[in-house]
Each structure stands twice: as structure tokens, then as C-alpha cells.
Amino acid sequence: MALLEISQLKKTYGTGEYALKGVDVSVEAQEVVALLGLSGSGKSTLLRCVNRLVEPDSGQVVLDGVDIPSLGKSALRDARRTMGMIFQEFNLIDRLTVLENVLAGTLGVTGTLRGIFRAFHGDDIQRAIELCERVGIIYHIRKRADQLSGGQRQRVGIARALMQRPKILLVDEPTSSLDPKIGREVMDLLQEITKEAHIPMLVSVHDIFLAKNYSDRIVGLQAGEKIFDQPTSSVEADSFDQIYHEAS
């Protein structure tokens, strides 16, 4: 059984837009699946339906045997702790330091009183420092997050997600706000770390190069529907044209 099994996921926004029209995606343990599609194809919506930042209208999302859409508030929080999310716009807390941002990844488990006074556990601090070293921002840990460059900020985002010791990483266009060279460095880092730690990833991209070079399987989305689902190695260069041409 796959680690993450999404079946017949549907979502319509209040304005009448069909964002997802019944999509099936599965992610095996230790697999990297790329969601490829143009803007508006439903990639971000799909990712956010997995951890219910967006509530799906219908369909199943089963992570490690647990159906996420049916969970109550408290159980949902527990489930979210096992899913690390990385955002296109980084979504760091600008006024806090890099270290505090990484430690924010533990807020699902750090007690409320400790959280208010930012008195994180010693082992968590130690682990956060190790993660900062691993992602290459150790020299910046005392800087405020808004003093960093784009690539550095995304590294902080990666470290924060990894702090959660997640079962799976949900990655939303991680390089769309970065220039190409920095973007590739970030993707290399993500690939290394997830292979080391055996963490599967569901990554949305709109760049063919990234999909081809960083994933085990490619799922093509267009206008809320799945039009493609193949192992990356079996995909020919002209299949990509098919995905993109269908759009016009």
C-alpha cells in the first residue's frame, strides 16, 4: 500500500471555479513524485488538500492508513505534525531569527507555555542547529529572517519542515521565487536530504527540467484533471510537449 493515497479528490472554490475534478495520486514510501502543470492546473490546491490548509469537497486522502479529511481538529493537528510543508514564498516569520524560525517546526509538540516564552527544549535547539548546518545556513542562525536572500530563506524553510521529523514532505513550487541557479541548488539539497533520511516527497513544479531531474515519477495536471502518470525514466521528451500543448 502506498504511503500517501489520494483518491477522487474534488474541490470547487466559492466562485464556481473547479480547482480539482476528481484526482488520484499515490506516493510510495521513499518515492519522489512531481506534480507537473501550468499555473492554475490545481497543483497547489492538491497539496493543500492533503494537510487540509484547503478543505477538499470530497475524496479520500489516506496517509499511512489514516484518512485525513475525516479527522477532528485535534487529530488533524497530530496528522499535520507528520507532514512537513515547504512553500513557494518561503513563509518565514520575518521578525524572528533563523534559529527561531527553524524551531517553529516543533510548535506542534512544544507545550503552549514554552511556546509563548520561546523556551524551546534543549534537544530541539541542538537538533535545529544541526539541521541549520546540514542545509548550509549555520552562519546566519542569529540573523532575522528578513535579512536573508531568497535561497537562504528557502533553506530555512526546508530545515523547519525537517524539524518535524515528517513522514512525507509536501513541497509547493519550491524554486518558483528563486533564480534558476539557486533553484537548482535548493532542489539538489532537497534531493540529498530526502534520500538520506528516506522521506518521500510530493513536489509541485511548472518546470520540465526540475520534474525530469528530481523525481521518480511525474504526474501531469491540467485544469484540475490528471492527464499523465508515468515513471520519470519512461517519459520521452515529446511527452512533455503533450502535457503543455493540451493546455492550449
Added chain:
Amino acid sequence: MTDAAIANPLRDPKETFRRYTIFGVCAVFLLVIGKDIIIDETDWARMGTLAEMVKTALFFVPEWSFFPQTVGPLLETLLIALWGTILAVTVSVPIAYLAARNITPFPVLTYPLGRGLIILSRSTHEIIFALIYVSALGLGPLPGILALATRSLGFLAKTTAEAIENADPGPIEAIEATGANRLMVFCFGVIPQIFPIFVGNVIFQMDINIRRASILGLVGGGGIGLMFAEVMQNLYYGRAGMIVVGITAMVVVGEFISNRVRQRLI
């Protein structure tokens, strides 16, 4: 019509005529009302001649020897302002939480409640609040403190709620995605974003409250206002002048301090 448009490309002549007519009517209206309210209902004889006015003004020349006696009440006024602001800050945060459309817990109930409290606070003058509290608690600083707090919390809660509504949803989403509870999402996702605005507004209210506190004493709220009411009643105009100078000095010092604090914190 086309010729007129070319002749005056910036403004349609019909529109201009309409505009000036409306201005004219309003101006005449204001002048007529002004004559009625201001000129006809004023007792001009009471003011006396120019010489008499100057003589009365001279009564208020400050009696400098009275200064030491004003220091205590002035300090009390400062403390009333400080405590009023602190109390307002404490109460305004939960009200802002209720009144912010994006994070209010039970929108149908709590959002109108939050906004309602804000409106109540902002629509009533602090003197009225002070009168209410004085009748409940008697004379002294406490009613003054409560009156200031009740008046200030509206502004603080409103601006804070607006800052919360305008906060970037990205960081809030990110903290939610870690499985944190509502309070943690608020502390980490919302508070750091609104902190600079909040601090700026607190300093601003503290400044205003010093001025408000000075006059609350007139209705029994303690501080320098009480002393001012007494000296005016006893016709010690020189002392009243001294008090005015003292209040001015206190406000200037307050502004100076608040500017320094603002620079340090933001």
C-alpha cells in the same frame, strides 16, 4: 458641445457651473447659521473692552512660587496616564482577537461582539466615562485610570484588529501546517507581524492619555485637573496659570520620551 469641449478640455463647463453653485449655496447657508449661533447668542458685553480683556489675561501670569505644589499632582497625572494605558493594552488584545475577521473563533458571535465593544469605547468621550466611574467609585485616581482605559482600548483594539486582518497569510499558513494549536498560530504567525504597528499605537495612546489625564481631574479623576478645578474656584488665577505651564511642560517631556522609546523599539 464639441466646440465647448475643445475650448475647455480640462473641465466640462456645465459641471463647473454646478460645482460653484453648490459651493455658493453651502457658503450662504453656513454664514446664516453662523450669524444665528455665534453672533446672536453671545453675550458680547461680558467680554468688556480691549483694555479690560488684557487686564483679565494678566491675572493668569504664572505664580512661580506655586510650582513645588504642582509637582505631586503632575506626577500623579502621569501615573494615571500610564496605568490607564497599560490597562487598555491588556484588554485590547483579546478584543482585537475577537474583532479580526480572519482569526475570530466563532464569526457569527464573536466578530460583532468585538466590533461592538470597539464602537462603544470610541464613541464616548473620556469625561463621560470618568463621570460614570466617579459616581461609582468616588473621587480619586482610580476612576481616572478606568476612564482612560475604557476610552483607549477602542482605538488600540481597532488598529490591532485591522493589522491582524492585513497580516500576510503565508506565515500563518506555515505555522498551521506544523500542527500547532490556535494560540501558537496566533503567537508565532500573527503577533510578530503586527508588533511594530501595535507598539507605535501604544506609544501614541500613551501620549494622548497624558493630555486626557490632565483634564479628567476636573470631574474628579485625580491628578492635576483636580487641583486646577480648586484654584479656579478659589479665583487663584496666578496658580491656574502656573498649572497650565506645568501641564505643558509635562506633555513636552512625555513627547520627548515617547519619541525615544519609539526609536528604540521599532
